[in-house]
Amino acid sequence: MLDKIGIAKRIAKEVKDGYYVNLGIGIPTLVANYVRDDIEVEFQSENGVLGMGPFPFEGEEDADLINAGKQTITTLPGASFFDSSMSFSMIRGQHVHLTILGAMEVSEEGDIANWKIPGKMVKGMGGAMDLVASAENIIVAMMHTNKAGESKLLKKCSLPLTGVGCVKKIVTNLAVLEVTPDGFKLLERAPGISVEDIKKATEGTLIIEGDIPEMVL
Amino acid sequence: MINKKVANVTEAMEGVKDEMTLMLGGFGLCGIPENAINYLVKMNVKGLTCISNNAGVDDFGLGLLLHKRQIKKMISSYVGENDEFERQMLSGELDVELVPQGTLVERCRAAQSGFPAFFTPAGYGTEVAEGKEVREFNGKMYVLEEAFKADFSFVKAWKGDAAGNLIFKGTARNFNPAMCGAAKITVAEVEELVPVGSLDPNQIHIPGIFVQRIFEGKYYEKRIEQRTVISK
Numbered sequence A: 001m002l003d004k005i006g007i008a009k010r011i012a013k014e015v016k017d018g019y020y021v022n023l024g025i026g027i028p029t030l031v032a033n034y035v036r037d038d039i040e041v042e043f044q045s046e047n048g049v050l051g052m053g054p055f056p057f058e059g060e061e062d063a064d065l066i067n068a069g070k071q072t073i074t075t076l077p078g079a080s081f082f083d084s085s086m087s088f089s090m091i092r093g094q095h096v097h098l099t100i101l102g103a104m105e106v107s108e109e110g111d112i113a114n115w116k117i118p119g120k121m122v123k124g125m126g127g128a129m130d131l132v133a134s135a136e137n138i139i140v141a142m143m144h145t146n147k148a149g150e151s152k153l154l155k156k157c158s159l160p161l162t163g164v165g166c167v168k169k170i171v172t173n174l175a176v177l178e179v180t181p182d183g184f185k186l187l188e189r190a191p192g193i194s195v196e197d198i199k200k201a202t203e204g205t206l207i208i209e210g211d212i213p214e215m216v217l
Numbered sequence B: 001m002i003n004k005k006v007a008n009v010t011e012a013m014e015g016v017k018d019e020m021t022l023m024l025g026g027f028g029l030c031g032i033p034e035n036a037i038n039y040l041v042k043m044n045v046k047g048l049t050c051i052s053n054n055a056g057v058d059d060f061g062l063g064l065l066l067h068k069r070q071i072k073k074m075i076s077s078y079v080g081e082n083d084e085f086e087r088q089m090l091s092g093e094l095d096v097e098l099v100p101q102g103t104l105v106e107r108c109r110a111a112q113s114g115f116p117a118f119f120t121p122a123g124y125g126t127e128v129a130e131g132k133e134v135r136e137f138n139g140k141m142y143v144l145e146e147a148f149k150a151d152f153s154f155v156k157a158w159k160g161d162a163a164g165n166l167i168f169k170g171t172a173r174n175f176n177p178a179m180c181g182a183a184k185i186t187v188a189e190v191e192e193l194v195p196v197g198s199l200d201p202n203q204i205h206i207p208g209i210f211v212q213r214i215f216e217g218k219y220y221e222k223r224i225e226q227r228t229v230i231s232k
Helices: A004-012 A027-034 A084-092 A128-134 A195-200 B034-043 B063-067 B083-090 B101-113
Strands: A020-023 A042-045 A049-052 A075-081 A098-101 A105-107 A138-141 A169-171 A175-180 A183-189 B021-024 B048-051 B071-076 B095-098 B117-120 B134-137 B140-146 B150-160 B183-193 B213-216
Touching: A004 A027, A004 A138, A004 A169, A020 A027, A027 A098, A027 A138, A042 A084, A084 A128, A084 B101, A098 A128, A128 B101, A183 A195, B021 B034, B021 B183, B034 B063, B034 B150, B034 B183, B063 B083, B101 B117, B101 B140
Parallel strands: A020 A042, A020 A098, A098 A138, A138 A169, B021 B048, B021 B150, B048 B071, B071 B095, B150 B183, B183 B213
Antiparallel strands: A042 A049, A049 A075, A169 A175, A175 A183, B117 B140, B134 B140
């Protein structure tokens, strides 16, 4: 089974040379740490920066330089700043190649819910609805089940939706899955996890074809 | 040069009244108009509708107005950092309209630019699209969203001049440019008000035409919400 860092490491392998990438809050933010260093990638943060670098050294943090998670950041050579309108032009206009974000639920039709639990948690959708409605390539990073042990990969989402039919790939602590017209297609198993384990943890339709390889991290 | 300079925050805030709709720039606590917010607290105007990406934290930014129950309605995209906000919203004391972030900024920009409405894919098929016109373009579905109407817009820039020209710094730019000229009156506060002619016209982010009042702010706290560092 993978931990959060393991999920981030596996997703980092999906990041290709020449990609502009938007990383969501949580596990997705960690992905930047594990992208191969022999390829050129630029990270976009929707609050208005392209070419985001690592967190600053202690004492060098700047209140005017943060990411969408409100964390202090640095920039790399070639970076640029812009306003929120231009930032979402990059997103809506599909200039950003890959969006990686977390989710509370994903349906086998590629619907995603990650912004609201009615009557309980109402934090808002931030930029997630714009991102999922526009991105051509969306990867969801999440745990396969919730804290109560219930599957987060469902036939239909039970929570209010963030977007419909948009998720392409899901990387969880148990598996890598692709959203296909027939359901969740199992691509890879996490180390030490059997196909049977994944079946048990998946409520939505699971498609298993041939031998399922173990992930290489 | 048309002079937009006002002496201080008191003069800049003249005309702000109860029940008005205000736009406030900033992302989290980054680039928020601290002087204007603190003065709104002092004025004790009530029944406000505030358009702002976030709602501050419990004891800073718009959280200060929420604490004094000065806000009737918030229009935001993300309010997760404010417990008092969540409490007032869940108890029904505060009216809240949650708007996707790209839609939120574009509704400001539409008001700035003279567009009554626009189509966006964001929120299609979700509760955000309920009651709104949807239309298909090239096989994809879009939601019709309308421009905001606001009385005052409060923005914060790094440098500015008496002509109202503005330059922003880093990610403190965020929502501020789109809110300039998006309300009946735009009030810009700057960290440094420089002599007219000293800013390079090539480097201006917002031309003074979008700004009605400008003043040099004081005592910027510029609080960091999530200080994240690595050790040397």
